[in-house]
Amino acid sequence: MARSIVYDYFSLPVFVRENTVLAMGENDQLPDYEYAENVVLHLFEIKDGAEITTEVTDVSGKTVLVANTKREGNTVSVTVDHPQYHPSVMVHGMTGVAIQTELEVNYTDKGVI
Numbered sequence: 117m118a119r120s121i122v123y124d125y126f127s128l129p130v131f132v133r134e135n136t137v138l139a140m141g142e143n144d145q146l147p148d149y150e151y152a153e154n155v156v157l158h159l160f161e162i163k164d165g166a167e168i169t170t171e172v173t174d175v176s177g178k179t180v181l182v183a184n185t186k187r188e189g190n191t192v193s194v195t196v197d198h199p200q201y202h203p204s205v206m207v208h209g210m211t212g213v214a215i216q217t218e219l220e221v222n223y224t225d226k227g228v229i
Contacts, residue, residue: 126144132160133160134160134161134162134163135160135161135162135163135166135168136158136159136160136161136168137157137158137159137160137162137168137170137183137185138157138158138160139151139155139156139157139158139170139172139183140155140156140158141153141154141155141156142154142155142156148175149175150174150201151172151173151174151175151180152172152174152180152181152198152201152203153201153202154201154202154203154204155172155181155201155203155204156203156204156205156206157170157183157185157194157203157204157205157206157219158206158208159185159192159194159205159206159207159208159210160208160209161208161209161210162185162187162192162210162213163187164187164188164189165187165188166185166186166187167184167185167186168184168185168186169182169183169184169185170182170183170184170185171183172201180198180201181196181197181198181201181203182196182197182198183195183196183197183203184196187213190212190213190214191213191214191215191216192207192210192213192214192215192216193215193216193217194215194216194217194219195217195218196219199218199219203219204219204220204221204222205217205219205220205221205222206221206222206223206224207221207222207223207224208224208225208226209224209225
C-alpha cells in the first residue's frame with residue numbers, strides 16, 4: 117500500500133537551490149496585504165562570491181523593497197533600501213558564516229537536507 121502525506125498550502129515543502137534568498141510574508145489569512153511589511157528573507161546556502169538582489173512588490177506589482185545579499189569569504193552581508201518595513205533574516209543551515217546586517221537575524225537547520 118502506498119503511503120501518502122497530506123500538506124496544506126503553508127506546510128508544503130519548497131525545494132530551493134543554493135544562492136537563494138526567498139522572501140516570505142507573514143500574513144497567512146489574506147492574499148492581498150502589505151507584502152513587504154515584516155517580510156522574512158530566508159537565506160539558503162549562499163556561496164562565496166554570490167551577489168543576489170531580491171525584490172518585494174506591493175499588491176499592484178510595484179517594487180517597494182529591494183534586498184541585496186552578498187557573500188565574501190565567511191561573511192554574508194544583507195542590506196535593504198527601506199528598513200521601515202521591518203524585514204528580518206532567517207539563515208538556513210549555514211554554519212561558520214558571519215551575517216552583517218542591521219536587520220534581526222535568526223538561524224535554523226529547518227529546511228536543510
